[in-house]
Amino acid sequence: MEEELKNNERPLNFINEIIEDDLKTNKYEGRVHTRFPPEPNGYLHIGHAKSICLNFGLAQQYKGKTNLRFDDTNPTKEDVEYVDSIKEDVRWLGFDWEDRMFYASDYFGQLYDWAIQLVKKGLAYVDDSTPDEIRAYRGTLTEPGKDNPYRNRSIEENLDLFVRMKNGEFADGSKTLRAKIDMASPNLNMRDPIMYRILKAEHHRTGNDWCIYPMYDWAHGLCDSIEGITHSICTLEFENHRPLYDWFIEKLEIYHPQQIEFARLNLSYTVMSKRKLLQLVNEKKVEAWDDPRMPTISGLRRRGYTPESIRNFAERIGVARRDNTIDVALLENCVREDLNKKALRVMAILRPLKVVITNYPEGQSEELEAINNPEDASMGVRNVTFTRELYIEQDDFMENPPSKFFRLTPGKEVRLRYAYIVKCESVIKDDTTGEIKEVHCTFDPETKSGSEKSNRKVKGTIHWVSASAAKEIEVRLYDRLFSVEDPASEKEGDWKDSINPHSLEVLSAKVEPHLVDARPGEHFQFERLGYFNVDKDSTKEKPVFNRTVALRDSWAKIEKKSN
């Protein structure tokens, strides 16, 4: 029963239903074979993560396979840098394409032969129209298109012209190969779609072997067919292309996979378009593709998101055909949930306020035991150094507190976590500015944490570090990159106006000394401040931490309740 529950944990979606029907009717001899087909023209983002988890996840569910295929049919936009980053990101997310990494360009020869076949069947023709003419003859959304004069060339002439196109006899853009379907089709994609264009561009893999490149519609379904894909899962905007996907395969009489569309991921306060993300990088609005504010997989990784948290997110958002905008709070919840189990707790002070324990002897210090992770005893304990001079968070002290403030205030007591109860005796201010320079406290030696007499209750527990033992690190706090909920809907050209100018704040924090030895990628929870991740560029000499996500701010709640 429990086992059954476990198997059912993964929520089923409409694609599961399709697959299970196909399995029942033995449509593909019981096979499930998916593919993840990115174009290497940018870095992968969280939206791709949804697709990756879907494609690989479905295959895992049904003991099938998933190919990684680079849809590299447009050499002008593509680059090996992107290929490499995509491979890294898919692996990092925890998926394995085994020996099945392919490129659409692997099939250029086959695609060409098939195009010849279509020409011979009278189903494709060479068109000399200019782009403007093509557009004009295509008609509009409400009016049918018209046949152009080239449409009726003979098979022999088309064959001759197409071969010469391939051989490089014609200039870029001067001719195209088009499928001969129906210029009056209500579906614009069926109005004699272009199959090949002339592009004398160097391809990142095939170099200058080709000067004609296949269009997406011509290439994609055929690649799926070649690879024996059973379920070709793509996003909704390709829905209108499905008739064309099917048409090519039917005319060629080859193995027929089925295209299934789902709604792409939209995240609140997030821009997801690759084109826009590229602009942010090119215009230096962010540091790079892996800037921790970017919704890219590499950005999330650098920010401190874990693969588990992203996979869990992908599962929780579900898969459907309706447009959606997921609240970023759900993503943040997923990473908190995961990091809560994994991250070591440490004490750190972002905005220091000096505290002097006046009845603690100068020069004395002691080591107090602190728990590394209260949820997991196996993560052990560490020592923290207690001294006469300490730093606490500025927020944790108020000279004139509101009625429900339960941290440190003049004349009141508070517990220093893992240490003693202290009482604020006086506030030292700068004579001229009136700024609070330090706070003087006395401690009660009987209240040492863990000791028998430590049971006295105080309303607040605050964190601290020893002034003399603490080390300094750089911390980077991130806020959302966009200040509006739906930046994508901002008018074209205006969307950058909604960039949040305060999305990055750099501070120098005082932390427990062992933190300077942390390795890039390690996760910590800074007590009460958030989850932090050691940046990839961090060194022992200059430690740099990124805040993955803040903890929920529930002080107000706690204080209210304690009243």
Place this chain on the structure above:
RNA sequence: UGCCGGGUCGUCUAAUGGUAGGACAGCGGCCUUUGGAGCCGUAUGCGGAGGUUCGAAUCCUCCCCUGGCAGCCA
């Protein structure tokens, strides 16, 4: 509105002719000297109008709202 889609709590997502459920967000409470953690509780929803049916989120009709498509991009 030419064609193709989509409308279930604030946001996602289940239930496919038989008690509208879950998650996140919200609100309330409990617990806690080391959990900004955890636990418990709670409100809010089937776009609308008809119809079929003992029974409709589910089937039918009409209406309303909404997304995509006119690259030699993918």
